[in-house]
Amino acid sequence: MGQSKLLASIVVGATVGAALSMFDRTTREKTIATTKKMKEAISFYASNREELQVLVEEKVLATKVLCESVTENVNTIVEKVDEFKELPSTIEGMINDTKSAFSLPNKE
Template sequence: MGRSKLLASIVVGAAVGAALSMLDRTTREKTIATTKQMKEAITYYAANREELQVLVEEKVLAAKVLCEGVSENVNAIAEKVDEFKELPSTIESMINDTKAAFALPDKE
């Protein structure tokens, strides 16, 4: 059985697409500028690894705080959903109590 050519076709298609997009001057200039910025950032952080470590730790902490906030919000929403699930039975019992209070006595 022959090997699948899907991955190779995807890589070739991506390379052709990238080459065609470079024919546009604006795209080419933006790609060059972005590549230069990335090169400068990599060079800077390679020389200042402590600063990179601090930056990564800050981002990890921010993500952790965000996750905790989302978790708290999900828990609050789950509690509200539970309250709303109980609401119909509470309303039904209130209606039945009201009906019983205003019901005419049975004639015997």
């Protein structure tokens, strides 16, 4: 019973908020322009389904390329982090080698 009141309240609140926002002239004009553009796009793609299919395929391909690029970047970052993890032991070895080189007794 509580869910139905919540959903109804959300719908009423959204409707009242949208109605109040239409009092602003700029918002009203922008909403009308956006609605006209959407109507034109829907009409165009309804009569040109091939164009819609091409558009969707292009977007899917672009998304696939982006995902591959992100994956490559993440792999590169992981490799660099691994290199940085090894860096302290490398530096420690160099320091120990330097210490031993300078601390060897001189036999003359």
